[in-house]
Amino acid sequence: MEKRKLWSYENKLVIIFFFTIGFVFFDRLAINYLFPMISQDLGLNYTQLGLLGAALALTWSVSGPLGGFLSDKVKSKKAMLAILVLLFSLISLMHGLAQTFGMLFVLRLLMGIVEGPLIPQTQSILAMESSERRKGFNLGFTMNTSNALFGSILAPVLIVALANAFDWHTAFYLTIIPGLILSFFIFRTVKNPDPAQFHEMHSGKSTEKVKVKDVLKHRNIWLSIIVFSLVMTTLMAFQIFGPTYLVQAKGLSETTMSFVMAAFGVGYAIFGFLIPSISERTGRKPASLLSGLLLILVPLSIVFVDSVPLMMLLLFIGSAGSGVIGMSMSVIPVESVPLQYSGLAIGLTIGIGELFGGFLNPMINGALADTYGIQTPLFVAAGAAIIALLCTMFFKETAPSKVGTEQVQPSARQEEEQEVKSTVQV
Template sequence: MNEIVDYRRAWVTVGMVFLFMLINFADKAVIGLSSTSIIKELGLTHAQFGALGSAFFILFSISGVAVGFLSNRISTKAIMLTMSIVWAITLLPMAGTVTFTVLLASRIVLGAAEGPAFPIALHAVYKWFGDAKRAVPSSVVACGAAFGTGVVAPLLTWIIVHFGWHAAFMVLSVIGFCWAILWVALGKDGPLDRRAGKSGVDSTLKIPYVRLLFSRTALGVFIAGFAAYWIIALNIVWLANYLVRGLHLTPSYAAWIVLLPSVMQLILSPICAFISQHMTNAGYSSRYSRGLFGCACVAIAGVAMICLPLAPVGPLKIALIGLSFSIGSVVFPLGTTLIGEISPPSQRGAMLGITNSIHTLAGLIAPVAMGVIVDVGVDPVEGFRTGYVSAGLLVVTLGLIAACLIDPTSDLGRFRRLGFEASENRDDHRNHLADVQTANSQSKNVFADARGLAQ
């Protein structure tokens, strides 16, 4: 029986989830925006600061997987409330004077608490929207990340310049507590969590996780998302520092350039999601409308990143910054929609958690790799040039590999055959038992008749 969905309430949930992701990525971005002040105050090298950025992701992936499985059994409202409170508490110590060790520990704990954010946010939205309607609300959730990374950057930078980086962490902590209060009042789980979507995967079917994780589509989504998150990690940790140390811009001017990728993502993400959803409704398979389309965006981001350090300072370089750090993120809502398409609803939360955890492994590697490259360079400008060209080549290569792999139609056919065979085997077993019981009954009747004749 179809559930009746209150779409006004559904979009209220999307709005709250949007703010949830905004806060999540603002918590990530503040470390990069504060990089110059933190390096100066604590006397860090680029490699040490890169390690600080990577430390955020030490438990990020592990917690994403663990909470993903937990979300199959526990309300997403409760999980998101707990996460938001932990974020706010973790940021509080940064309001005062801290050592490198305290800052490192804070980022590790915050990373563990924020690791499940994106998959849990999408899981909450998917409970309100069926498969055919998920692309646009998923893009809105992704736009929350863009707001948190860049749109609030000028505000956070203003706070850092006028009140210090400690004050910026304090403001984010207060905002986190305020969101938690609103979520208690407005948050609600949607009615579609037990309903099968148009993907054709039976809501009661349990597909072995090994088959799900090593399906062509899942592997392609993992690879494309890993490439896109490599760019996000460089944006969060190093872009502001590159603009100040590499291009010798003032922090305030750099903050406005950091804003550009987020603005472009806010424009590109819903437009690309609308195009993808329109292609799906027009009859294109999701391999093309979601897979190849998303992977093409990742490859374009990689090409732009290769060109970025080679372009002279001016409008072209700024445009390349905007393009390279924005368009690749399109793959996240499209990729997670693909994961939702091939996963049974009862396993979707875990699969989204695993997917996000694999994507964010890039965050563990990319910041420290860039820091090491910058330190071994002749100067920061040369180091950043080498780092961005290398990153661009990696992203293009992974995007092309992912495009060759993604094929949800093939995977769904394989899963349906698996479900049919399991059902068929159960039916055969039941029929066999019924035949045995019938034969036994007939044998008893024959024996009874023979005994009656003998008497």
């Protein structure tokens, strides 16, 4: 029988991109968990908190689609990835040197520029190199689970612990270490996708001729943009304003707050890959509907629940909403257009979603929080989740098991298929 290598190139990519994307979100979200300390040290208000989140999202929304376009055109994808990881790690370290709001604001703008292209790059490469039966799992695991583990579990616990042990400046200094390690492994391990294999995969999936400008004409693409913008509004309002709300309005300590936020992260890590994997059989649309419904619990639970254990339980359940985030951001867009446009499709979804959900949302919510109270952004988050749920009803099903578009090529990379075949034992 056939024996597949555990340490196959596909599995290597999944592991490397898991840590890469996870570290992107660790760096992106770290400032939210440290803001109660930073605001006290630098004298910042809620509007400035929103502006720091908006600054990164603004440049991310521009560099995301550009990165998606470049990921479809650039020759050495691995060199570009390694350089981007190194650059955002250096910028993260420089956060520790900031002494004013202006310095932090400029650094957030720069971080968005270099982090924006990373997700379209990694997800595009992974879509090309994944076997069809594992594509949903690979994309969901590297995007949602890594985001959750690093951004929503490790970030609040580790970054707050480091800041308590030393100070928030030192916590940022230490973020350079994993970035250096990841840059090395990306440059050493990642291969540039084989164009011949790529076009063969495409010809097996679709004969539709689509120009780049036609990507937005696909219903699922603009629906994904709308849904992702709304769920980004929910997620970012929760992640940006939630920690400060728990400390300043609920009266929790920074340590207790970090564990409450981590409860969401634990569920995010589990459901982030579980729901996309289940959707391989149930279909993307039913899984998105269930996930979108549970997402509504997230902002409401920390507003209306005072019991910390119950709050953590509800956040864990509500974290199943991470499924619709990953589905609308990468899985559905990738399956809705010919594969050579996958990078652009993901880049547009992320870029426009970041513009509304990541840029305008925290800016407006920061002003609303200063005017009406820190709880206001969380009510906005709940409303956005409800509208997103309604929009998911109009998705066109894309799961290969439901629409009968199983690709001719079943595995990750042609040369590895030949190696696998050679391991047939008598």
